Amino acid sequence: MAKCDVCGNDYDKSFQIISAGKTRTFDSFECAIHMLAPTCPHCDCKVIGHGVEAGGQIYCCVHCAEESGAHGLKDRG
Numbered sequence: 001m002a003k004c005d006v007c008g009n010d011y012d013k014s015f016q017i018i019s020a021g022k023t024r025t026f027d028s029f030e031c032a033i034h035m036l037a038p039t040c041p042h043c044d045c046k047v048i049g050h051g052v053e054a055g056g057q058i059y060c061c062v063h064c065a066e067e068s069g070a071h072g073l074k075d076r077g
Contacts, residue, residue: 006031042068 002014004027011027018024019036026032037046041057042064051058054070062073 004028004031006035040064 001010001012002016002025003010004014005024006026009027014025014027016023016025017032017036024032024035026035033046033048037048038051038058039045040047040051040060042059045060047058047060049060051060052062052065052070052073052075053059054065054068054073057065057068057070059065059068059070062075065073
């Protein structure tokens, strides 16, 4: 068993994700999202879909990007 890097749960079905050369261990997708998913700078939600990028920021949607001053973006279909 391996302990989750977020909650510390020692779980027999834990899994690992390698990102930017670092291996992290999780007991659930919820914990993986909590640690790894970017946060929308406008509404503070976790971006777990494609999101949109503008000015070096990742937004959850075009609406949030536009509310933050970015224009001319389209949601991915």
